[in-house]
Amino acid sequence: MKFNRLFYDDHLSLRNLSKKKVILSIFIGLLSALVIYSFSYVLRETMRVMSFELALYPNIINEADRGFYNLFFAGLSIILGNSIAVSFLFSQPQDLMSSRSPKRKRILNEQIFLNFNFAYWFGKLGLLFGAFSMCCMSFPFSSIPKYVALLLVIVLYLESFKTLGRVLKKKKWKFILIHTLLLFLLSFGISKIDVITYKAIDEIALEANPIVDLPNSFFYQERHERYYPTVTFKVLQNDQNKIIIRNELNEEIQINNIHSEINRVRNSFYREELIDFLEVKVSVDKNIELYYIKQIEAQFYTSGQYSITYNVYNEDDSTRNFKLNGFSKKITPDVIQFRPKDKSFDPPLVPAIQYYASFKDTLNVYVEKVIMIDDMIVPKEFLIKKFKNQFGQDRAVNFIISNETSYQDYIITLSAYFKAIHELREKEQTVFDEYRSSKAYYDEQKKLRDKYPIRTIESYNK
Incomplete structure (x- = not known):
């Protein structure tokens, strides 16, 4: 048996809420969800762009993973927006002589606790993962993290209904079913909003630092920290199947300019004794004909470079974007046979080392x-x-x-x-x-x- 008193009323009816306040609450909730989603989207893209300077290759998110990221953030945003709407809906000015409902107070406390505590926890966790993904390791969104993310959204949604479900009483499950479907449709719709034109960012990043489809390998050498100078060349094919050579400055060079490029790097050394320790690394598209690569090696040899390091595909998903695997090989005099017949194409041979x-x-x-x-x-x-x-x-x-x-x-x-x-x-x-x-x-x-x-x-x- 419930007692209604002047300063205490445990009864809480949704029919007493004004339509104007309900509509205003829905508007505030949707606006809050859009703001939270936009902030999350911009923060994610900001961290991704910042990682371009620290990683080997730009972090290009494929469409499937991007769609799941957007849906996850949209789901969280909608739930937090729904919590803000509920808080506004059940809030009202209180004076000394008005009746107070413990259920109303619990609903408000739960929504405030949900918003601030979850935002604080998720913000710390997100910044931690974001910082590591910028500089140190990647976190692939495989099947297990996807299930965890889905479970997080479900638990967060149910948490917002602990006391609110008692108010709904007999129609609780019908309301939850309709409300869940509506929130899912809103989340799906918001997830299709691209706050930033990410494709333009991807195009600029790939133009500045193209991704090379490296070959698979049975073997690679563990690279220990060395202070010897290195120079890296990228060899890849464009959309017209034209083979392109790029230096470390991302400048496109011709094969007969490799000799000048090697000399430019050597002349930049401030310690002359390190010139003989120059390490040349090549990142080559695995589908390119080997004959063309051997022509490049012939250019290295004629420039006095007698070793080469082949960069190969890193099988480890977590370190692939931050660690290059490879192994070194001596360039033997046999590579001279691959020089073009037109001798004016090549620089003169330097005195060869004893082989x-x-x-x-x-x-x-x-x-x-x-x-x-x-x-x-x-x-x-x-x-x-x-x-x-x-x-x-x-x-x-x-x-x-x-x-x-x-x-x-x-x-x-x-x-x-x-x-x-x-x-x-x-x-x-x-x-x-x-x-x-x-x-x-x-x-x-x-x-x-x-x-x-x-x-x-x-x-x-x-």
Whole structure:
């Protein structure tokens, strides 16, 4: 039995609410939801743009993930806007002689607690993830985080109905069903609003720092912090299938200008003794013909650059945008055969370094889509085992390429050979040093390299 008194009335009827206040509450709720959604959208895009300067490649969000991001933020915005609307709807001026309803007070307290506490918690968590995603690691939106995000929206919505459901009484579930459907439709509609023209931002970012479709690889070297100078070239294809070379300044250069580019980088060193330690890295689209890449390597060789680092695809989703994997290879004199016939196209050869590649026999490897080793077709998954079985201390591996050889085919085959040799070395390794600086580690590695040397030559099968 309930008692209605002058200063206490536990009864709360929705029919007593004025239509004007209901309409005004809906308007305030929708306006608040749009403001919250717009703020979240702009903040996300701001962090994404800020990451362009810190990451290897611009963080381009695909349409499926962007749609889910927008729907998630729209859902949160609608629920928070709904909470603001409910708070305004059940708020009223109080004077000393007016009756007070505990239910009304609990509803208001719940909505205020919901808004401020959730916004505070979610803001801290969002800024933490945003800061890490700008500089250190990515957080892929896989299936599990999507389920967590969906659960968060559901729990937040139900939390806003704890006391409000008692007021609705018999029609509670019907009202919740209609209200949920309405909020979902509003969330879906708001999620289609692009506050910022992100496609224009993406186009500018990709023009300034194009993403290269790097090849997959069986092997990559752990890169330890070094203070040697490096220079990186990007080789990719545009929409017209034209091959483009870009330097570190994102300037498009011609293949016959590589010699000048190398000299420009060398002349920029303030310490002359570091010139010989210049490391040249290439990020190459995996679908480009290998013959063209070998022409570029010939330009490196004629410029006095005798080693190259191939950047390869990073399989780790969380570090892919911040860490480049790759492995280094010596550029041998065999690459000269790939120079164009027009000698005026190339700079004059510099005095070559001594190349000690003594061997007694060769292992012929035909590198195309179908890889053949000594006239036997070898599936790619068996390449490492095949190279181990065919290893000889006085044997060189002759990679025979043709006009049909793609850069991906070459990297897969070459990395399988490198992986096989390193596994043979690791099998007999006894000294381990995290920093690779002790004399014992250095001496053992030298013996292992002498026992299991990497010897490669290359031939062009026209």
